[in-house]
Amino acid sequence: MFKIKHGVDGEIERYKARLMARGFTQTFRVDYNETFAFVAKIVSICCILALVAIEDMKIHQMDVKTAFFNGDLEEEIYMEQPKRFIQEGDHLVCKLHKSLYALKQFPRAWNQKLDVFFKSIKFVRSDADFSVYVAQVEDVKFFIVIYVDDLILVCNNKDKLFASERRTFSKVRNERSWRLAFLPWHGSGKGSCTTFFLHQPNWVSQGDSQMLSHGGLQSHRNAT
Numbered sequence: 001m002f003k004i005k006h007g008v009d010g011e012i013e014r015y016k017a018r019l020m021a022r023g024f025t026q027t028f029r030v031d032y033n034e035t036f037a038f039v040a041k042i043v044s045i046c047c048i049l050a051l052v053a054i055e056d057m058k059i060h061q062m063d064v065k066t067a068f069f070n071g072d073l074e075e076e077i078y079m080e081q082p083k084r085f086i087q088e089g090d091h092l093v094c095k096l097h098k099s100l101y102a103l104k105q106f107p108r109a110w111n112q113k114l115d116v117f118f119k120s121i122k123f124v125r126s127d128a129d130f131s132v133y134v135a136q137v138e139d140v141k142f143f144i145v146i147y148v149d150d151l152i153l154v155c156n157n158k159d160k161l162f163a164s165e166r167r168t169f170s171k172v173r174n175e176r177s178w179r180l181a182f183l184p185w186h187g188s189g190k191g192s193c194t195t196f197f198l199h200q201p202n203w204v205s206q207g208d209s210q211m212l213s214h215g216g217l218q219s220h221r222n223a224t
Helices: 044-054 106-120 158-168 201-204 211-215
Strands: 003-004 011-017 057-063 132-135 140-147 150-155 176-177
Touching: 044 140, 044 150, 057 158, 106 140, 140 158, 150 176, 158 201
Parallel strands: none
Antiparallel strands: 003 011, 057 150, 057 176, 132 140, 140 150
């Protein structure tokens, strides 16, 4: 699949190409079982942002590249060889060891991988939101919020935050950003990160859903 990825400002960020499985051919209880994966609640993200502002904590976003390829498959799944990468032979197919985009269980496999890893480094999953993980070492507090393949990292110690990033994501490709660009809005701050501005102009006017165009509301005034 070929896709154009846009940034929060609506500009083209990069051109993407993905190898995808034909998940629509999968059969329940044959090559997949559970598909549900936790995603952080918006109210949880707002609470974390409020905590950052109140306690002047440090916040970063981690965008994990090809995140779902890190998920391990429990089922035995085979796929036809992709075009232009075909090895000649009688009835040769590909056996998948890692999750692939469009598999029905691919978000769950990634989510489970993160859960096992965070618990192994002494993070505790919140009972209120299973996509929020908390850890505290003496007076240093850590919070990690999972939003599909993006993560929010929060800490009250800048050096510890950077050290935690290097330790946590040393084995995967990622991009670090202060702006929370994966939400239907983005945040920015002034000074010591005590003020947040949340807005969503590009998602409303230029987003994939083209909400205003479909609703015929392009010429209408916005409400405050």
